[in-house]
């Protein structure tokens with residue numbers, strides 16, 4: 001398997017918060033969703049990958065290179081979209097491009113012109129006059145024009161209206177489509193990942209508590225509903241969490257196959273959304 005990012009035992013502490021033994025591997029040509037509640041450690045992990053902050057421990061290899069020793073070479077091959085955008089606000093899109101292009105030996109002006117048109121960006125507007133969605137698209141155009149192999153995006157869809165969000169999601173889908181480019185994106189908007197993610201990493205309080213192929217995770221879990229009377233005494237072993245009421249129970253199982261053997265047919269099993277999974281795990285660890 002061709003790995004474009006490998007994180008081994010990454011640790012970083014800020015006072016009471018600790019990122020603990022984060023391990024992550026990204027396979028070329030895939031899109032990985034990095035999810036978790038506020039303050040879980042997503043941005044800290046991403047900033048460690050980008051060598052913006054110094055980890056206390058661990059090793060990060062990006063595109064086969066050490067993240068600290070090969071910082072500049074790695075940056076030239078990354079597409080980065082962070083919340084605190086790194087553009088000169090008073091420049092127009094065209095002027096900003098003219099400033100950035102010479103920094104990349106691989107810059108492709110035809111690609112730039114193609115994507116500027118495709119994403120319908122107004123080149124003569126100033127950066128400060130762009131909407132949030134336009135900024136995201138502009139950052140992606142620049143990354144695509146210098147031939148980035150790995151796209152690292154922190155909350156790219158937050159604050160965007162549903163139409164612009166779905167447009168951006170289509171763009172990200174296209175980016176990985178040919179199998180040569182890889183995307184890691186952190187997000188709170190899990191419905192976006194339901195549509196496009198190949199892999200998921202779920203971080204909670206500085207620790208990865210669930211990871212794997214999205215389809216496998218969804219297949220292994222189920223939202224289960226039924227009459228409380230059918231629950232066996234050891235039912236808790238099968239559930240990540242369960243809510244009971246006078247109408248019956250609803251819970252998330254992390255072992256659908258085993259539960260189906262012990263609970264009767266009239267119990268209902270539904271495919272969980274990523275949001276369901278995130279909520280049940282967050283409540284369990286709270």
Ligand SMILES: Nc1ncnc2c1ncn2[C@@H]1O[C@H](COP(=O)(O)OP(=O)(O)OP(=O)(O)O)[C@@H](O)[C@H]1O
Pocket residue numbers: 014015017036037038039040041042043044045
């Ligand atoms: N420079 C810093 N100094 C001190 N504490 C920090 C610093 N940066 C982050 N933290 C703390 O580290 C923890 C993790 O923050 P981080 O930004 O990585 O979380 P996150 O998962 O990206 O959250 P969100 O979804 O809200 O963006 C938080 O408790 C935060 O307050």
